[in-house]
Amino acid sequence: MSSLLWIVSFLLHMIALLAIYKLLQQVQHLKQQSISESNMDSKLKQYIEEIKQENRSLEAYMYKGRTNQKQQDDYIHEESEETKIVDPQTVQQDDQSKEDYWSEDAEDTVEASLDARVLQLYNQGKSIDEIASELKCGKTEAEIIIKLHQKNM
Structure with missing residues (x-):
């Protein structure tokens, strides 16, 4: 009888140890x-910060370009007021070119998305x-497009 109790006790201990091991693996x-999620979160934050920095530099570049363009437009406007001569032949040519532009048939074109083009070039080894x-x-x-595509695969 005591040997039967020892066997049952041994089996219960084995089952308990196995359950503890499985729970440890799940934890x-x-x-x-959670570590991989936090890594991905930190990488996305880093990418977003890089994009923001690129946007700031682009805005500064565009603002600088706008001020230069405005100065040029003002200069051209001043010169055009001084030398305002209308040539009927050039007006007629302008009208003709507008008619030619609008009379051409437009063709529909299909273009690949930016994501598809990036992945295609990346797969070509660029x-x-x-x-x-x-x-x-x-x-x-x-880089974000490529990395997100690799994560999804």
């Missing part, structure tokens, strides 16, 4: 998931810098 798996310069987009934007 470790959840920790790894670097992120080459992709960004060829597609005239930001390096960070191309």
Whole structure:
């Protein structure tokens, strides 16, 4: 009778140890998931910060371009007021070119999205810098598209 109790006790201890081991594995798996989520969150925050920085520099560049353009427009406007001569032949040519422009048939074209073009060039073995310069987009934007595509695969 006592040997039967020893066997039952041994089996219960084995089951308890197995249950504890499985719970420990689940806890470790959840920790790894939270670490990977926090890593992805920090990377996305970093990418967003880089994009914001690029946007700030672009805004500064555009503002500088606008002020230069405004100065040029003012200068041209002043000169055009001074030398305002109308040639009937040039007016007629302008009207003709407008008619030619609007009379042409427009063709529908299908273009691949930026994501598709970035991934296509990346699969061809081009670097992120080459992709960004060829597609005239930001390096960070191309890098995010590639990394998000790799995460989804």
